Amino acid sequence: MQEVQQVLTASLYTQQMKKLSRIGELLGLSNEELESLSTPERVIQVKVQVVGPDGKVKTYIGWRSQHNSALGPYKGGVRYHPNVTQDEVIALSMMMTWKNSLLQLPYGGGKGGIRVDPSKLTRAELEQLSRNYVEKLHKYLGSEVDIPAPDLNTNSQTMAWFLDEYTKLSGKIDFAAFTGKPYEVGGIQTRNYSTGLGVSAVARMAAKKFLGGIEGKTVIIQGFGNVGSFTAKFLQEMGAIVIGVSDVKGGVIDPKGIDYERAMAVEREKGTVTEYPTGRKVTNEQLLVSECDILIPAAIENVIHKGNANQVKAKLIVEAANGPLTADADIVMKARGIPVVPDILANSGGVVGSYVEWANNKMGGIVEEEEAKKLIMSRLEKAFEETYKMYEKLSDQDLRTASMSIAVQRVVNAMRMRGLI
Numbered sequence: 470m471q472e473v474q475q476v477l478t479a480s481l482y483t484q485q486m487k488k489l490s491r492i493g494e495l496l497g498l499s500n501e502e503l504e505s506l507s508t509p510e511r512v513i514q515v516k517v518q519v520v521g522p523d524g525k526v527k528t529y530i531g532w533r534s535q536h537n538s539a540l541g542p543y544k545g546g547v548r549y550h551p552n553v554t555q556d557e558v559i560a561l562s563m564m565m566t567w568k569n570s571l572l573q574l575p576y577g578g579g580k581g582g583i584r585v586d587p588s589k590l591t592r593a594e595l596e597q598l599s600r601n602y603v604e605k606l607h608k609y610l611g612s613e614v615d616i617p618a619p620d621l622n623t624n625s626q627t628m629a630w631f632l633d634e635y636t637k638l639s640g641k642i643d644f645a646a647f648t649g650k651p652y653e654v655g656g657i658q659t660r661n662y663s664t665g666l667g668v669s670a671v672a673r674m675a676a677k678k679f680l681g682g683i684e685g686k687t688v689i690i691q692g693f694g695n696v697g698s699f700t701a702k703f704l705q706e707m708g709a710i711v712i713g714v715s716d717v718k719g720g721v722i723d724p725k726g727i728d729y730e731r732a733m734a735v736e737r738e739k740g741t742v743t744e745y746p747t748g749r750k751v752t753n754e755q756l757l758v759s760e761c762d763i764l765i766p767a768a769i770e771n772v773i774h775k776g777n778a779n780q781v782k783a784k785l786i787v788e789a790a791n792g793p794l795t796a797d798a799d800i801v802m803k804a805r806g807i808p809v810v811p812d813i814l815a816n817s818g819g820v821v822g823s824y825v826e827w828a829n830n831k832m833g834g835i836v837e838e839e840e841a842k843k844l845i846m847s848r849l850e851k852a853f854e855e856t857y858k859m860y861e862k863l864s865d866q867d868l869r870t871a872s873m874s875i876a877v878q879r880v881v882n883a884m885r886m887r888g889l890i
């Protein structure tokens with residue numbers, strides 16, 4: 470089990486390195502520059518501990534990778550997952566550097582994680598875990614240093630515990646040190662749905678370019694958590710037909726459509742969307758290769774790879790998760806003429822929402838919900854248009870290459886100006 474997990478998670482790093490070296494070639498970067506670009510500035514490993522109700526101490530490993538600060542303080546989420554490794558966190562922090570650069574946010578890239586299965590912890594244990602993680606890391610965090618946010622299996626409650634612990638330990642009242650907070654403690658109204666709003670908006674922009682519009686298009690979404698569920702909601706509101714959804718237990722496909730509200734109710738009442746009352750049950754593997762117009766992987770990395778890329782039937786893929794397609798899958802999709810909207814663009818609504826929250830905290834809290842939505846949408850539209858223009862200019866490259874070449878070039882320019890490379 471341990472070995473399989475190592476292979477899987479080591480490969481996100483390998484995949485990101487392959488993707489970066491393709492960009493290096495295109496931009497004419499030297500090996501030394503690539504070495505510097507891919508090496509995180511600092512990786513902190515911490516021992517995180519929780520005392521269970523039986524008085525026994527449980528021990529976990531956590532990390533924070535601070536990849537690159539050429540464009541500003543490190544910014545990126547924290548995930549709790551049993552497969553988290555140092556390599557995975559480094560890879561995810563590097564992706565945050567490109568994402569923040571592509572969106573022209575005043576941030577570098579960071580990411581954190583704890584190797585833990587949160588479903589096995591009580592709420593009180595999760596609170597201890599979160600507070601202990603920040604206790605070990607607080608010297609390296611702050612609104613001008615490194616700003617964590619939610620990711621897989623973490624949420625606004627986690628951020629409230631982080632903030633409270635940070636405040637106690639640092640003696641600073643610095644609400645902008647964390648984003649994705651509850652509205653009651655400096656969060657903004659859009660934060661829960663910023664990422665899903667962004668994914669659906671980008672899917673609509675891509676559908677307009679590649680499929681003639683979003684209305685009536687069939688959509689399959691893998692993962693029905695924060696990102697997947699809000700993506701389903703907004704796409705349904707746009708007139709797309711969500712025909713497949715899934716969670717870790719499996720999926721369900723109904724060609725007549727899966728209603729968002731009903732799926733949410735099923736998830737709430739039965740704990741899994743696989744109990745949706747109509748359609749047929751499928752495995753996650755089957756879901757990814759089922760007939761649809763738009764496929765949106767919104768769960769974990771490396772789910773579309775050399776082994777299944779040729780079986781994917783979607784006409785457009787939108788990467789809501791981080792790293793759902795491997796570098797090999799990219800090559801297959803390019804050869805098959807299936808456009809892939811890359812993660813650093815498709816799921817960037819989350820970090821743009823975080824930026825609005827951070828700036829709002831810095832300014833003293835004046836942003837209303839509609840204004841926040843507008844700010845998120847305008848940033849995404851600009852990044853999408855820039856990416857699309859570059860895609861047309863490069864003519865023989867895919868959307869990932871287009872977006873990464875813009876993002877990496879900006880980081881390189883900043884590093885050169887600062888004398889870092």
Ligand SMILES: NC(=O)C1=CN([C@@H]2O[C@H](COP(=O)(O)OP(=O)(O)OC[C@H]3O[C@@H](n4cnc5c(N)ncnc54)[C@H](OP(=O)(O)O)[C@@H]3O)[C@@H](O)[C@H]2O)C=CC1
Binds near residue numbers: 623716
């Ligand atoms: N939260 C955010 O703002 C952002 C998240 N992302 C990325 O989006 C993805 C999802 O994040 P988020 O929605 O926050 O996470 P959540 O924890 O809220 O939801 C994850 C979803 O994926 C499902 N899932 C987990 N493991 C698997 C698996 N092995 N196979 C199939 N489904 C699985 C979960 O099922 P179950 O509930 O049954 O465990 C759940 O439905 C991640 O890649 C994350 O990095 C990117 C940008 C921002």
Ligand SMILES: O=C(O)CCC(=O)C(=O)O
Binds near residue numbers: 546616648649823
């Ligand atoms: O909101 C943020 O700071 C980052 C969210 C995140 O982790 C991501 O975009 O992958």
